Amino acid sequence: MKTNMETGTNLPTSSPPKSTIGILGWLKQNLFNNWYNSILTILSVLVLYFALKGTLTWVFTTAQWDIVADNFRLFMVGQFPVEEIWRIWLALSLVSLLFGLSAGIWRGTNLHLSVVLMGIYLIHILASFTSVNTKMWLGINIAILVVSFFTGPRIPKHKVVTILGWFLAFPITIFLVNGFGVLPEVSTNLWGGLLLTLLISIIAIVFAFPIGILLALGRTSKLPIIRYFCIFFIEFVRGIPLITVLFMAMLLLPLFLPEGIEINNVLRVMVACTLFTSAYMAENVRGGLQSIPNGQYEAAKAIGLNPIQSMTFIIMPQALRAVIPAIVGQSISMFKDTSLVAIVGLADILGIAQAVKSNPDYLGRIMEAYLFVALAYWVIAYSMSYASRRLEKQLGVGER
């Protein structure tokens, strides 16, 4: 092979022959290569045509989107008091800042997600239904995104600062949204819309991850009490639907608590979602642990690492990498499952859609509301799955 490379630079084997077939050739080869494929192609085109025609006609002519436009604030933040809404904007600005910094520093996936975020801001700034105040905040957010994108790489220690920022972003957001007495407290009954959906899912995903790892490790523990407790918990949770867990949290839990103690609804739902997801996370992580060959454990032991070091440096990084798709899948699924909290009476984005549809002004326009909600879910869920696919590829470096 070496001689080929040295002497025969013009050998045809160096690269595959260029395709010469053009678009018609491609069509013939892939869609019309025999009679039944041709029939299938024609049928599919017809079905697509009618489906798309119906949908698009409805979206652009029949549908009346004022149900979404008029209630846009409700869909986004629920009943959050208008005079405190700057706090949410501030939290969003922090997120924009971090996205801008990350995009500037790491490019790649961060940049793509920032562009999506920018697109969303721009659409809303141009939309007719947003108020002047909203447009101003959106403008600020766009400016922050752009400025931080360009200045990010020039800040000293930018990587540490940005990563730290991401870790702090969530507690800061919770603080801003709630107030905790420093700012006027906004009761959790007033949290709603996409804000509530995001808060519940982020809490559930962020906390379920470490709890899931601990449960997975506990399940392989040599101590029987820990092992059986973990197995019991995981199997119990996996055996019941989320909606049951939510009902238990909302209806049963108050019965068991001593009189006078009340845990607020949103917190109860958050805990229920976290525990529910953590059981599934645990099973994902366990799958990852099982994929690690025994030789890795032995090599770690043989060079003198203790069990904790071996778990931290050798086993867990490989196990988690192996199950990133499953973990992200679980996270997306949790994000979508938060829509169930509407059933137990919280006003998440789907709950808002249901509340709005009962307003007689918008009679019969529930399709528009649901379609909007679906679009919001899809944009976020797809961004997550896109980011995970890119992450997987990046981490694939040097895989055996």
Add this chain to the structure above:
Amino acid sequence: MSQAKVKENDNKEIINCNNVNKWFGHHHVLKDVSLTVKKGEVLVILGPSGSGKSTFIRTINGLEEIQRGEITIDGISLSHDVKDIEAIRKETGMVFQQFNLFPHMTILKNITLAPIWVRKKPKADAEKTALELLERVGIPEQAHKYPGQLSGGQQQRVAIARALAMQPELMLFDEPTSALDPEMIKEVLDVMKELANSGMTMLVVTHEMGFAREVADRIVLFDEGEIIEQGTPEELFDNPKHERTKLFLSQIL
């Protein structure tokens, strides 16, 4: 380690195994194995597959527990105490048949991990040593690659460097060339020869008879969980006493 064999240490015993017994379920894999190894000695363990030779060298750094008997490494008795086992593993390097490099880390990280976290060496020192070791095993240019990008022979040499980075008193080789393509066996054996000549104490389970004859100070023959014969390469290859030794040698030579 000095370059020449350390003769003055000849009498210091580094491994002392006394009536070691091990069972897998009801299968008696090691039967009253007793063996001493002196510092600087190169011991090659031969035997048919399933004879317990791999299991035996895995008991020496505690990867396999023994049920009866005692093993003392460099004055530390191998017990069920985690502290003792960890102390012995610090002194003992091991090279596996399947290399067992950490695929998610660069070569340099593979080598420096244990010195940094177990020996608490400063990172710069550990990296300097690692690069010297890579030089010694002949692949200094691979330091920043991942194991998956290296050939089997190169990976095994990295595995040797990783074990040496802990500055062990003793090296265990568990069939280090058995998973390699034929053209790569030599490069690994060359590294092992150089190591033997530098005075390292080595226990080598192998099927490489040429290596055994050339490098071993002593050869031990395992069969059915027992040591059936031991001696210098000349004694064992040219003048085997035991019937089973003769049979084994006739099958592989």
